[in-house]
Amino acid sequence: MKWxxxxxxxxxxxxRGSGGGGRFGFGGKSIGIGTIVLALIGSAVFGVNPLTMLDMLSGGSGQVAPVQQGPATAPPASDRKAMMVSTVLADTEDTWTELFRAQGGTYVKPKLILFSGATPTACGTGQSASGPFYCPGDQQVYIDLSFYELMQERFQVSSEFAQAYVIAHEVGHHVQTLTGTADKVRAAQQRMSQAQANQLSVRMELQADCYAGLWAHHANRSRGILEQGDVEAALHAASAIGDDAMQRRSQGQVVPDSFTHGTSEQRARWFKKGIESGQVADCDTFAARQL
Known part of the structure; x- marks a missing residue:
């Protein structure tokens, strides 16, 4: 990827280096690729209770507790990964600002928080074991950059474009918050069975995958970021973290009713649809008869 x-x-x-912070009330559920990693293999790989983290990242509810923060510190210019994610975030800002403007709206830029170990968020204590996630309570994206090492070690995914896809996916959840989609989904889930709520979660995650593809489409058209093999690497990343693939690795069997993010084929297909189409309307997974 050219960035x-x-x-x-x-x-x-x-x-990073500022230390992690204690326990905080949940102000909204955090949604992210790391939810799969934690819920399905976290217990074995990270030694944490997956139910506890899943509650924080997928269903925790309660009042927003204040999140105390020190002065914002920019990442050092010598940190290549930090510079890459900063550039990708800027790219998503440019893309979504134009897409919102075209619809007569205003894009509110999220903040990206780099942390290590643990950090306070409006959705609870964010931990490295959760992987990257988005917190709607403070409209911020959180990532421990060591997650990229996990991607390479466990899923053989190392391309920078695949890493950028992770950021673009979480920004996709921010777009869902700004458009009201996230609130509607959470409200509907309160009236559903767990299996039905999971199905809505799948549609939300697949839309975020499509939005990530949408970013890649417009960024490449405007700034020529793609290099040979980039799209294939991102599709491989999307496939590697499908619910079916993750469950097969962690427990040796697949339980479709428990899916919350979509199958490998679905995740790759919706990312590809976004990158090929470039149209926001084509990412309406909630209206799709077949995912």
């Missing part, structure tokens, strides 16, 4: 020399976002805060 060096492009604009970097000012909305990146580096909390």
């Amino acid at each position: 060096e020399g492009n604009r970097q976002s000012d909305n990146v805060e580096d909390r």
Whole structure:
């Protein structure tokens, strides 16, 4: 992926080395790729209780507790991964600002928080074991960059474009918050069985995958970011973290009613649809008869 020399976002805060913070009430459920990693293999790989983390990231409810923060610190210029994610965030800002403007709206930029270990969020205590996630309570994306090492070790995914897909997916959840989709889904889930609520979660995650593809389409058209093999690497990443693939690895069997993010085929297909179409309307997974 061609990103060096492009604009970097000012909305990146580096909390690494500042220490993690205690327990906080949940202000909204955090949604992210890391939810799969934690819920399905977290117990074996990270030694944490997957139910506890899943509650924090997928269903925790309660009042928003204040999140105390120190002065924002930008990542050092010598940190290549931090510079890459800063550039990707800037790219999503440019893309979604234009897409919102075309619809007569205003895009509110999220902040990206780099942390290590643990950090306070409006959705509870964010931990490295959760992987990257988005917190609607404070409209911020959180990532421990060591997650990229996990991607390479467990899923053989190392391309920078595949890493960028992770950021773009979480930003997709921010778009769902701004458009009201996330609130509607959460309200509907309160009136459903767990299996039905899971099905809505799948549609939300697949839409975020499509939105990530949408970003790639417009970023490449405007700034020529794609190189040979990039799309294939991102599709491989999407496939590697499908619910079916993750369950097969962790427990040796697949339980479709428990899916919350979609199958490998679905995740790859919706990302591909976004990158090929470039149209927001084509990412309406909630209206799709077949995922």
